[in-house]
Amino acid sequence: MNDALTTGEIGSAMTSGSATAAQPTVFDSIQSWLVTVDHKKLGLMYIMYGLVFLLVGGMEATLIRIQLAVPDNHFLSPQVFNQMFTMHGTTMVFLVGMPIIFGFANYLVPLIIGARDLAFPRLNAFGLWLSVFGGLLLYFSFVGAPGMAGAGGAPDVGWFAYAPLTGKAFSKGHSTDYWILGTMIGGFGSIAAAANIITTILCMRCPGMTLRKMPLLAWLNLVMCGMVLLCVSPLTAAQIMLLLDRFVGSHFFDTQAGGSAALWMHFFWIFGHPEVYILIIPAFAFASEIIPVFSRKAIFGYPVMVGATVAIAFVSMSVWAHHMFTVGMTSTGNTFFVVSTMMVGIPTGIKIFNWLGTMWGGKLRFATPMIFSIAFLFQFLIAGLTGIMLACAPWDWQLNDSYFLVAHFHYTLAGALVFMIFAAIYYWFPKATGRLLSERLGKWHFWLFAIGFHVTFDTMHIPGILGMPRRVYTYQAGRGWDLLNLICTIGVAFQAIATLILVVNIIWSLRKGRPAGNDPWDAWTLEWAATSPPREYNFAEIPTVRSRRPLWDLKHPGDPDWKYE
Amino acid sequence: MNATAITTYSESGSGALTPAAGVEVGAPPSRGVVGMTCLIIAESAIFLIFVVAYLFYLGKDRTGPTPRQVLELPIVNSICLLSSSAAITFALSSLRDSDVRRFSFWWSATIALGAYFLLGTGREWRHLIYDKGLTIQTNLFGSTFYSLVGLHASHVVIGLLALCFVMAFAIGGWVKPKHAARVHVLALYWHFVDVVWVVVFTVVYIIGR
Numbered sequence: 001m002n003d004a005l006t007t008g009e010i011g012s013a014m015t016s017g018s019a020t021a022a023q024p025t026v027f028d029s030i031q032s033w034l035v036t037v038d039h040k041k042l043g044l045m046y047i048m049y050g051l052v053f054l055l056v057g058g059m060e061a062t063l064i065r066i067q068l069a070v071p072d073n074h075f076l077s078p079q080v081f082n083q084m085f086t087m088h089g090t091t092m093v094f095l096v097g098m099p100i101i102f103g104f105a106n107y108l109v110p111l112i113i114g115a116r117d118l119a120f121p122r123l124n125a126f127g128l129w130l131s132v133f134g135g136l137l138l139y140f141s142f143v144g145a146p147g148m149a150g151a152g153g154a155p156d157v158g159w160f161a162y163a164p165l166t167g168k169a170f171s172k173g174h175s176t177d178y179w180i181l182g183t184m185i186g187g188f189g190s191i192a193a194a195a196n197i198i199t200t201i202l203c204m205r206c207p208g209m210t211l212r213k214m215p216l217l218a219w220l221n222l223v224m225c226g227m228v229l230l231c232v233s234p235l236t237a238a239q240i241m242l243l244l245d246r247f248v249g250s251h252f253f254d255t256q257a258g259g260s261a262a263l264w265m266h267f268f269w270i271f272g273h274p275e276v277y278i279l280i281i282p283a284f285a286f287a288s289e290i291i292p293v294f295s296r297k298a299i300f301g302y303p304v305m306v307g308a309t310v311a312i313a314f315v316s317m318s319v320w321a322h323h324m325f326t327v328g329m330t331s332t333g334n335t336f337f338v339v340s341t342m343m344v345g346i347p348t349g350i351k352i353f354n355w356l357g358t359m360w361g362g363k364l365r366f367a368t369p370m371i372f373s374i375a376f377l378f379q380f381l382i383a384g385l386t387g388i389m390l391a392c393a394p395w396d397w398q399l400n401d402s403y404f405l406v407a408h409f410h411y412t413l414a415g416a417l418v419f420m421i422f423a424a425i426y427y428w429f430p431k432a433t434g435r436l437l438s439e440r441l442g443k444w445h446f447w448l449f450a451i452g453f454h455v456t457f458d459t460m461h462i463p464g465i466l467g468m469p470r471r472v473y474t475y476q477a478g479r480g481w482d483l484l485n486l487i488c489t490i491g492v493a494f495q496a497i498a499t500l501i502l503v504v505n506i507i508w509s510l511r512k513g514r515p516a517g518n519d520p521w522d523a524w525t526l527e528w529a530a531t532s533p534p535r536e537y538n539f540a541e542i543p544t545v546r547s548r549r550p551l552w553d554l555k556h557p558g559d560p561d562w563k564y565e
Numbered sequence: 566m567n568a569t570a571i572t573t574y575s576e577s578g579s580g581a582l583t584p585a586a587g588v589e590v591g592a593p594p595s596r597g598v599v600g601m602t603c604l605i606i607a608e609s610a611i612f613l614i615f616v617v618a619y620l621f622y623l624g625k626d627r628t629g630p631t632p633r634q635v636l637e638l639p640i641v642n643s644i645c646l647l648s649s650s651a652a653i654t655f656a657l658s659s660l661r662d663s664d665v666r667r668f669s670f671w672w673s674a675t676i677a678l679g680a681y682f683l684l685g686t687g688r689e690w691r692h693l694i695y696d697k698g699l700t701i702q703t704n705l706f707g708s709t710f711y712s713l714v715g716l717h718a719s720h721v722v723i724g725l726l727a728l729c730f731v732m733a734f735a736i737g738g739w740v741k742p743k744h745a746a747r748v749h750v751l752a753l754y755w756h757f758v759d760v761v762w763v764v765v766f767t768v769v770y771i772i773g774r
Binding site for chain 2: 119120194202204233234238250
């Protein structure tokens with residue numbers, strides 16, 4: 001809230017300009033944020049909303065880890081434990097991942113393609129406020145759900161809300177309804193934002209920016225938004241069915257009347273698996289902008305990067321049932337989903353080699369955004385390798401729903417997505433605020449977070465292999481899991497301190513950070529040609545570009561990129 | 566690091582990023598059409614899931630009635646809805662020819678045909694509920710039938726509301742030939758609703774029966 005106000009003052013001071021002498025009051029600046037349709041303010045609000053819930057979801061994770069630190073623990077009751085892992089998962093995917101990636105897309109896409117705003121600014125504001133409402137509705141369940149039905153509290157059915165547990169018979173009260181409605185409304189916001197960003201990229205690129213010259217950040221966000229259109233709506237459809245089941249007595253997932261619990265799993269994972277690619281592709285987008293700048297080289301294999309992203313998008317839509325090997329499928333079904341899942345590894349591997357190729361022979365600068373990106377490369381590789389292991393159906397039969405799986409997907413979402421979100425914050429913070437984040441605090445943030453991450457999640461693979469299932473609120477002593485769980489929990493402390501350092505860094509740097517100038521990293525894409533923070537209209541005159549790195553051309557008129565592309 | 570040069574550029578527009586010779590500038594696609602296409606893609610995915618649920622549960626009921634016992638082909642209804650697509654096309658081309666009166670005629674015809682379709686669906690549901698005893702709670706067929714057809718009907722309702730807005734503007738004399746591009750976006754949605762009906766009709770009344 002504090003940083004929101006500060007940036008608000010900067011924002012409104014900018015818009016009112018030097019002509020108006022009157023200092024805007026706090027009320028004015030709050031109002032200017034509430035009624036804004038400016039893509040930059042909306043983007044920042046998306047990001048701040050996501051960061052607030054990152055802290056909330058992190059606290060839930062901390063509670064889970066404290067409960068599991070020692071055997072036979074009674075820190076949390078089983079009921080609260082169920083609520084915590086449900087809310088942690090739901091929060092991190094719907095209220096942290098989605099808002100932050102859409103926040104960055106909102107903020108950066110118009111700037112990087114040389115446009116003045118998104119195609120539909122009011123729809124953009126509508127999407128943000130829908131998402132915020134969805135998030136608040138979900139969290140209102142903590143206080144609202146028991147009062148209305150006398151039972152419940154926060155949702156406790158797991159973030160994938162498997163049937164028939166979500167049926168009226170098993171899930172009494174309204175907590176599940178809060179889960180359905182909160183995430184569904186957030187989903188409407190995501191679809192609105194995705195349609196808006198696609199339209200912006202297809203219709204509003206500056207003159208000269210053909211699709212072949214568009215920066216990878218815009219390309220990858222275009223692909224991500226296409227996936228949102230195709231893959232978030234199946235969840236909406238399934239949630240409509242679940243609502244009908246719960247409120248008007250239809251039988252979609254009512255096993256008593258012949259309904260199928262497995263159908264919900266299919267519908268959920270048709271959304272759920274592409275969703276993790278929806279979250280990770282923007283992380284790829286950040287890496288594709290940050291790694292070249294800090295390697296002082298153009299991205300290696302640009303057309304292949306675009307092709308690989310599109311390939312990931314297509315293939316990822318046919319892998320969903322690898323979440324369901326243990327449910328039981330025909331051997332043909334198993335084989336299909338094993339092969340398709342392993343195939344996703346091919347374009348992903350191509351991308352990793354391209355980032356390495358970009359760094360190869362480059363003049364590396366180890367600023368905070370870059371070290372987060374390097375850690376991302378390393379961790380995403382390992383996440384991909386455990387992913388290939390789990391893609392083997394027999395291996396998955398053994399380890400599905402164990403802590404090995406939990407470690408695997410935290411490696412992708414925390415080790416890759418969260419690391420790249422941090423990298424992006426350090427990289428674009430000077431553009432949004434005009435001040436650099438402290439490099440010293442940034443290094444502390446990185447090392448503490450990286451150490452904590454590895455202590456927790458490297459260790460977490462082992463109890464999984466030793467047979468520890470997920471979603472158990474406690475375990476007996478002497479199974480060989482005790483010490484490992486304690487180590488996992490100790491790692492959380494490092495990550496929590498590191499995250500607090502980020503918060504301190506943001507608040508401190510907003511006031512006292514080193515002024516950034518327009519182009520602190522000596523970068524090449526159009527957002528660095530605008531002022532920091534950019535004017536409300538972004539560019540006084542719409543730029544014209546001739547290559548993928550327009551600012552390189554500007555800085556090196558004797559040796560412009562367009563001669564080689 | 567070259568900050569001054571770039572400031573100059575973004576403040577005044579001078580510098581190497583201003584229009585240069587040899588850069589071709591093509592006409593970008595219409596925002597309205599692209600935005601509506603995005604909405605249609607998302608909506609298609611929603612309908613697809615409902616269609617899959619319908620087909621998946623076909624014949625899995627533990628109690629009657631079955632589709633074959635109670636459903637009748639809504640021929641007149643379907644003809645109305647499909648011809649409303651033609652009517653809206655005539656309306657649009659009238660507007661492009663600057664003939665606002667002919668536009669209003671075809672536009673109201675579209676609304677009337679759409680409204681008749683809704684009325685027909687209402688009659689069908691009334692017949693199913695009161696004469697045949699099929700509700701959304703009866704069995705899987707009831708659940709999937711009413712949700713799929715109801716989802717489509719709710720899209721018809723939304724489309725009709727939007728069409729009526731435009732009609733109100735037309736009556737007020739505010740619809741001008743220059744608005745053809747915007748009206749076209751709404752027409753796209755209406756065509757989509759019609760195409761979905763073709764799919765629903767095929768799935769529910771032909772394959773499902």
